[in-house]
Amino acid sequence: MDRFTWARLPEPARTAFEAEFGRVRSTTSRPAGLTVGIASTVVTDRNTVFVKAIPARSPAAPSYRRELAIADAMPEHGPAPRLLWVSDAGWITLVWEYLPGRHVALLLEADEVMAALVSMRQTLRHVPVELPAITDDGEKLAVLLAAARRVIADPPPGLAHVDLYRRAVIRAREDDFAGAALVHADPATSNMIATDDGVRLVDWALAARGPTWIDPALLIAPLIEAGYSPAAAEAWAARHHPDWAAAPRRALDALAVARLLFLTEKIDSGAEWLADGRRRALWAHQAWVDYRLGTADTVGAVGYSRA
Incomplete structure (x- = not known):
C-alpha cells in the first residue's frame, strides 16, 4: 500500500x-x-x-x-x-x-549476513524485553502454519503432494520452535543493510522469542532465489551457524511447507508490487520443499530449474 x-x-x-x-x-x-x-x-x-x-x-x-x-x-x-x-x-x-549503505546482495554477501546472525546468537539471547513466542497466535510462524492448514484443507487446482504437505505440517510440534532468544523473524534482504561495519538488521516489527536457528532457516529460500541450490543453501547454514544442527528435521520440513503454502494462498492478493515479489519467490520456496520432501523433478548442482 x-x-x-x-x-x-x-x-x-x-x-x-x-x-x-x-x-x-x-x-x-x-x-x-x-x-x-x-x-x-x-x-x-x-x-x-x-x-x-x-x-x-x-x-x-x-x-x-x-x-x-x-x-x-x-x-x-x-x-x-x-x-x-x-x-x-x-x-x-x-x-x-541513518545507516549509510545499501541492501545486501545475498548471493555475494551471504557470509556477511550469517556473521550478523551468529553475532545475534550471543548478544540477543538474554535481551530484557517481554515478547511473544514466534508460535503464539498472530506471530510469524503461527500465521504461516495457519495459512498452510487452510490451503491443505481446500487445495487449489493443480497443487501436487497435498498429502505429503499435510503430514509435514502435522508432524511438527510447537515445542520444536521453542526458544528464549530474540529473533528477527523477517530477515528479508530489504531488512538488511550492508555498511562499513558489517550487516545491520532493520525493521524489528515481527521480532519474537524463538530458537536461534529460525532466522537462518528463513533465509534458505531467499538464498535459493539468489542462485544457491537447496543443498548448498542448507550446507551454508550448517557450516556457519552453530545452532543449525539443533533444528529438528520435522520443524524445517514444516517451516518450508508453511512458507510455500502461505505464498500459494497469497500469490495474487494485495498490491501488484507485493504479488510480483511473491510470484518471484514461489519457485524458490517450491525448490526448498521439493529438496526436503524428496519431490523434486530437477535439482541441479548450481541452482534449481524453473522449467
Whole structure:
C-alpha cells in the first residue's frame, strides 16, 4: 500500500522533530510497504536520520511499539540501528540513526549476513524485553502454519503432494520452535543493510522469542532465489551457524511447507508490487520443499530449474 509522506505528519510533531534535529532540508520516502506509515530518510541542517511514524490508533501501531520496546532493550553494539528519539503524541514517531549503505546482495554477501546472525546468537539471547513466542497466535510462524492448514484443507487446482504437505505440517510440534532468544523473524534482504561495519538488521516489527536457528532457516529460500541450490543453501547454514544442527528435521520440513503454502494462498492478493515479489519467490520456496520432501523433478548442482 502507498505510504504516507512526511507532509502527513501533524505539524506539532514536525515542529518537535525540528526542535530536536534541526530544520528539515529534504525527505525521501521508502517505496510502498505493508503499512501506510511514514518511512523516510530525513536530511536536516544538522544531520541525516531515518523516521518511521504512524497514527497511534492505526492497527499497525502495536508493531511500532514493539520496535520501541526492542530498541530500548537492545545492547549498545547490537545488530539494529540506534533509536535516537521518540514521540507518542497522537502519532508514534520513531527516529533512528541513518545507516549509510545499501541492501545486501545475498548471493555475494551471504557470509556477511550469517556473521550478523551468529553475532545475534550471543548478544540477543538474554535481551530484557517481554515478547511473544514466534508460535503464539498472530506471530510469524503461527500465521504461516495457519495459512498452510487452510490451503491443505481446500487445495487449489493443480497443487501436487497435498498429502505429503499435510503430514509435514502435522508432524511438527510447537515445542520444536521453542526458544528464549530474540529473533528477527523477517530477515528479508530489504531488512538488511550492508555498511562499513558489517550487516545491520532493520525493521524489528515481527521480532519474537524463538530458537536461534529460525532466522537462518528463513533465509534458505531467499538464498535459493539468489542462485544457491537447496543443498548448498542448507550446507551454508550448517557450516556457519552453530545452532543449525539443533533444528529438528520435522520443524524445517514444516517451516518450508508453511512458507510455500502461505505464498500459494497469497500469490495474487494485495498490491501488484507485493504479488510480483511473491510470484518471484514461489519457485524458490517450491525448490526448498521439493529438496526436503524428496519431490523434486530437477535439482541441479548450481541452482534449481524453473522449467
